[in-house]
Amino acid sequence: MQNQRDMQNETEPRRAGTVATLARLRPYAAAALPRIYTAMVASLLASLVALAIPQVLQWMVDGPLADGDASQVWVAAGIVLGLGVLEAVLIGLRRALVLTPGTHVESRMRNALYAKLQDLPVTFHDRWPSGQLLSRAVSDLNLIRRWLSFGLVLLVVNVLTLVGGLIILIVMNWVLGLIFAAAALPVIAYGFAFERKYSSVARRSQDQAGDLATSVEESVHGIRVLKAFGRSRYALKRFESQAEELRGTEIEKAKAIAGIWLYLTLIPDLAFGVCLVVGVWLASVGQSSVGELVAFFATGTVLLFPIWSMGYFLAMTLDAKTATLRFFEVMDAPNTIRDPATPATARGGAGELRFDDVHFRYQDSPDAFPDLVDGVTLTVRPGETMALVGLTGSGKSTLTALTTRLYDVTGGAVRLDGVDVRDLTREQLRSRIAMAFEEATLFSKTVRENVLLGRPDASEAELREALDIAQAQFVDELPHGLDTKVGEEGLSLSGGQRQRLALARAIAAKPSVLVLDDPLSALDVDTEALVEAALRRVLATTTALIVAHRPSTVALADRVALLEDGRITAVGTHSELLATSEHYRFVISSLEAETHAASEEVSS
Amino acid sequence: MTDQPDQSVEGVEGEERDDLSKAESRQIRARSVRLLGSLVHPMRGKLALAVVVVVISTISQVAGPSIIAYGIDTGLPALLAQDWMPVALAGLAYLLAGVTGALLIAWFTILSARISQAILFDLRRRVFLHTQRLSLEFHESYTSGRIISRQTSDLDAIRELLDSGINQLVQGVLYMLFTAIALFLLDVESGFILLASLVPLLVLTRWFQLRSQRLYRRTRVASARLIVQFVETMTGIRAVKAFRTEKRNEREFGELVEQYRESNAKVIRLFGVYDPGLVLIGNVAVAVVLLVGGFRVIDGGLEIGVLLAAVLYTRRFFDPMEDMAMFYNGYQSATAALEKISGVLEERPSVADPEKPVDLWHSAGHVAFEGVEFGYTADRPILPHFDLDIPAGQTIALVGSTGAGKTTLAKLISRFYDPSAGRVTLDGIDLRELHPKDLRRAIVMVTQEAYLFSGTVADNIAIGKPDASRDEIIAAARAVGAAGFIEGLPNGYETDVNKRGGRVSAGQRQLISFARAFLADPAVLILDEATASLDIPSERLVQDALQTLLADRTAVIIAHRLSTVSIADRVLVMERGRIVEDGTPDELIAGDGRFSQLHASWRNSLV
Structure with a gap:
């Protein structure tokens, strides 16, 4: 729709623009241009040759044929043949000159x-x-x-x-x-x-x-x-x-x-x-x-x-x-998320993650709507594990995406060890913060490559450790173990298996900050407990921000931040929030509902 | 190069090989020609009309030199005798031929576009439909990128051929044919010289055919690989960015691009020999006609005007040669693409539609497994031997650790897979015999992965029931507690969910997918981790909705959060493809089995 409208409005400039538009290909075609020009010359010569043939014919009709001179017929036919061969050679030359460079362009x-x-x-x-x-x-x-x-x-x-x-x-x-x-x-x-x-x-x-x-x-x-x-x-x-x-x-x-x-x-x-x-x-x-x-x-x-x-x-x-x-x-699409001109040096800091009055909204969201993240101020201390709790759509995932600049804040700043994440190169930033998404994306590569996505040079021991923590031992039972290609050979992993590989991937990256977006949602209770036990060891030394829906995941955290309509409304330990925040109880507690169902059944 | 007995080129097998034996090569070529034939067949009427049009138009074009020859040879002497008639006639004839030729050629252009677009439409439709029909097993092993490349870049190759190809072919062949006939009528000797030149032409063409066939196959494989990587990168862009694989991807993609370029360049180089070769043959023929004719003119055996026309005809005969060469080139490329596409079309869905479908207008929802065995691969059974009876209206909670076979069970009920032995029945009818329409109406599965299609929220809910009214859609959203967030979206139900639901959270997507299922109103509902991403209040709402929804229907619920169990009539605990516990929730919780442990630890995790 939009394109069609553009077309109609711009007929005039666009008409002038055909040459200008195509001229923009120049930087890509530069290396091929000399050969393209030479090919034009060759091709032009071929056309000239083709044009010359009738001239020979005219000469022949008016000359030898009129005179009846047989020897001249040989000459004329010879010339026509010569020109014909030349034309073919020139056409061949044109193709040879231009076609391979074209593929390079x-x-x-x-x-x-x-x-x-x-x-x-x-x-x-x-x-x-x-x-x-x-x-x-x-x-x-x-x-x-x-x-x-x-x-x-x-x-x-x-x-x-x-x-x-x-x-x-x-x-x-x-x-x-x-x-x-x-x-x-x-x-x-x-x-x-x-x-x-x-x-x-x-x-x-x-x-x-x-x-x-x-x-x-x-x-x-x-x-x-x-x-x-x-x-x-x-x-x-x-x-x-x-x-x-x-x-x-x-x-x-x-x-x-x-x-x-x-x-x-x-x-x-x-x-x-x-x-x-x-x-x-x-x-x-x-x-x-x-x-x-x-x-x-x-x-x-x-x-x-x-x-x-x-x-x-x-x-x-x-x-x-x-x-x-x-x-x-x-x-030409502007890249709004660029590396800074003079990046701050990424010191091997302790891994403090701070949100300073962070705002975020989609560019195209109507003015009437409030910011999706509407002034979040929160500090995750080095080594601390912070759980992020809130209703569906309260902005949890968006907030986690801001840490690695998958989106950029529209107000305020996210700081890693006191440095605005926008002052770091994306490479630096993303090697220090690793994420696991709820929707685990695996690529059609081997299991090993998938897990070591963030750190291809990790040792075998580190790989194993990450897999063990994520309880992803099932990989050994795959047809080719770690070298099994995911997504091919009829191999389909279950949601839980994919999630564990994604978690292993984040752990294997050995970041200073781990950001996990509801990473255990597809795991069964037993496996979840095992992962959590193992994860505690990692989290003891790593700063972590974990989006959580379940109390069991919250249990991993030192403190909990409650997100409500894009704002942090309470921060504290799990039990503090349970005691003080009604919204927190509403979000995290299932006991109310359960009291009618399960617990009574247990006692009966 | 040897033909190994275990290799086959059936379907998509051996698709990436380029060491096909002669027999295999013939086999897949034949299959693609058959496909082409079946595509062209319905078009034969239109095609005949197009040929007639182009015949007349070509005749009028070919008449040109003859009219000029007539004008010079007859018109000029007549005019010298003050007779204007012949030259005026020649002039008029030329005009008439020109107008007729031009109008018809324009008409033909449109006609041939209609034909090729109809063929293309038919092919697109067939591939799309067949892709949808193929079972999940195929999709899981073929990778989405490859099937996408079959439907995009391979179809492009065919489109290119049809776009300009039909014009070039029909016009070129006829033009050459008529020019040759005209030449024979004008001067038989020159005609034979032309005929003789066809021998080297055919030799050259055969050489090109054999070489390019193999190279074009390679091109198709290379382009498919390229597309696979491209699609995966764009679909998984978040993971790409988060794990900084951009540079590595660029290297890998660069290699694929180079492979594609290399195979392209090879074909192009081949064509770079073929095309000038044809020009050379044509020019030699012109020289020979001139030489032989020249002597005959001197001997007085030939009019000058006739010689001139003969030379012009010979030259004109080769004029469309470049177009023909390009057509042939395009044909080779399109056939390679057709080979791959026909391979996909040859794949039979392992979960096939029944030949004599049994109708089931109203399903009670009684599901049974009778001696079912199943494994994704033969050596690794997932369900060794499985019997289960789910009475109509019962709500079952399926519990067990990952890999126990719960999802497999769900996939068998919804017939994503067929059992390798035994049968799964609905109301006593084997699912394999049930009419697909009735099957899909009766049984619906909601999975954890809630895929959203581009379009509005309402469109996405309506997938559950395409002809649903707006009120029904809103009612469904209300029932599962999705109405709240939907109404809060910028355009409510009309909000575009964009690419892969980028703007709505995972939990919201699950709510939409629940609304879908609610709207579909099936007799049997399967929920595979369908609430995993929901927050607890939303889950509670969904469960309240389920309690009413499931009151009179059969349901199988797989959930790790045991809160679901509270709405179940019966709990099944699975281990390694077997049911180890079976009972009402109360019984199992009261016992000391696996479930009671699970339940206890789950209870402890709650607050």
Whole structure:
């Protein structure tokens, strides 16, 4: 929607912008440019050779054939053959010159896009469906590569060939030449209209292809939900309607191309027809010769293919332009979470984590809504374990995400050992604070690689220790033990198993501060107790902030902070809060409800 | 390179191999051609029309040189004799041919777009539907990135072929055919020279075909790998950032990009030989026609105008050669993609829809396991031998340590998997025979992983019942206690949940997924750790809702928090795939078994 609106508002600047937009590819294409230019020269030479062949024909018709000189036929055919071989060699040269560098340009852009996407903050990824990113990284860059190494060269060469051909035609016979040249005017005029129209359709089609990719991705990632509810048909219907839209856009695109094709084939043909009549008349009054007419039409014929192919290359250029725009939409996205220009030195501090009047809100949340984190002031002392308790949606997860700058505060500051986390490089910060998310993300790598994600150089003993603490001994029973690939070979881990690996991962990173977002929610009571017992040893020396829903997890903590609507309303030990805070009792205590059910049953 | 007996290219097996034997290569090629055939088949009427259109348009284009030859050879002498007719006729004919040709070519462009888009739509739909049909077992081993790449980049390759390819092919072939016919009509000897030039052309093409086939297969594999890594990074961006794997990922991704580039560059280089080779053959043919014709003109056996036309025709014959080469190139690329796609389509779901489905309009909700055996792999049974009867309306709590087989049990009831022996029944009907529609209506599972689709909160709840009214959706949200937070969202039920529910917390997502289940109103409800992320007050609300909801339906609840047990009629304790305790909560708590210990330690953890 937004894109379409932009398109309409900006037709004027955008029209001027086709060249400017494509020129932005220069930094990526710089290394390939000399070869691209050389390829243009080679290709131009090939066209010149192709144009020269009719000249030889004219010479032959007017000379040897008229004279009946057989030996000259050999010479003429030899020249034509020589030129023909040269043309093939030059075309081969063009391809050899440009195609491999084109793939390098594509690679460079793809790597740059990937690096940029990894660098962009989580807020960006929250907003952008990954199908849109995928279609940019794959289809769009593919398009740009083909345009650079093929479309651009041939577009330039074709234009030059046309100009050269027209000049030759005019020199040959200025009347006929001018008639032919005049035909170009309406084509050029139509070309501008075409550019406007096609650009907007091309853009829409690429965006819709991205949306389609998003649907595909969601249908795959959400397959369990779709299966559980038997909603595959429903998902298919959605997908179909999107595919249908894309189909409509593509046909619209084809109509635009058909329009320009019509002009590109019709007008030269009309010009040819007029030239034929006028040419024969000229010859009849002695203003031209048969040989000249023959050469004129032969040259004109050579020009037909460059003319027809203009439609194709123009469309390709416009596709490349919109693909470039889409690429730079990501590349130009401002990264709000950057490393500081002069990072503070990360001293091997004790690991004190302090929130100073921290505020956070999403940029796009309406003014009427209060900040999601609304002035949190809290200090987690070195070595202390602090539990964060609050209702669903009270801002606990958001608060933990602020510590490693997955999001940046919109007010106040988070400090690690007195240093604002924004004054540290992200690398420094994130090597000192390790997180385990409730939703455990595992990558399709081996178990070992997954656990050692934060510290690939950890020793075997450290790896084992982390696994033991997280009670993840089950890994030894996997088909290839620690070297089993997760997510492949029919291996599906249960939620609890995944969570334990994620926990092991955070522990193995040996950070000074551990931030755990409800890390034990999927564990059964026994395993949870074992993990907690082991975790206590680690937590004795490590500062930790733990989001907790259950009293059993709270029991790990030295102190508890109660979060209520984005504010800390109480801090204290578990028993203090139980005694003093009604909200805390409401959030953490199940006894009230249980008294009716379980406890009575026990006593009965 | 040897053909090992245990290797196969059925389905997606051997997808990443590029050392296919000739027989295997033929096998998958044949499968992809079959797929292509089945896609083109419904289009044959339109295709015929398109061919007719392009035939006429090509005839009018090919007529050009003949008209010029006529104009010069007949028109000029006539005009010298003051007869304007022939030249005027030639001029008009040329105009007419031009207009006809141009209009038809435009029409054809649109026609062929309709055909190729219809084919593409059909293929997209088929792959999507089939992917949905394939069982979880397939999805768990194939990785999501690969199936996504099949549906995106592989389809792109086919789209590229269809987009420009059909135009190029039909037009090019016809153009060449007509040019050749015109040449034969004009001058038979020149025609034979042209014919002779086809021999080296075919040899060259065969060489290109064999080489590019293998390279294109490699390209598809490389692009799939690239996409897998890309998708995983973007989906797990939080973990990537938290554990600073950006640099390592860049290196790994860079290698994949390089592999993809390398395989691409190889094909392109191959094409870089093929294409100029074709031009060379064409140009040699022109020279030969000129040479032979030149002598005949001198001998007086040939008109100059005819020679000229013959040379022009010969040259024109090779004009579309570059397009044809590109088409062929695109075809090779698309076939490699079709090979992979047809492999996915060839996969049979291990949990297949029944051939003669049994309808069950109203399910009572009586579930039974009869001698069920199951393991994800043959050598590691999860359920060795399992019998269980769950009477209609009973609420069961399933308890046991991780890995005891609870989730497996749930997956068997909801038919994510089929047992390897024995049967699971609903109201006495084997699940494998039950109509999928009735099965899904009767049995719904809610898991811990609450996936949200892009769209609004209301859309996401409505997955439970797509035709639900707004009131029903709100009622469902109220019932599970989700209404409070939803109404607090910026646009209430119309709030977009964005990518993977980025803006709502894990607990809120679980509430939405509960509302889904509530709305679906099944006879059998399976809750697998569905309340794990909820805070205690929300859980309490959900349990109150469950108590009313489950009053008249069957339920299997897996929960580590034993508070759930209070609403259960019966508790099953599982160990290593067997039921070790079975009884009412009271009985078990009063006893001295495993459950009573678990319950006691859980009680102690409460405050």
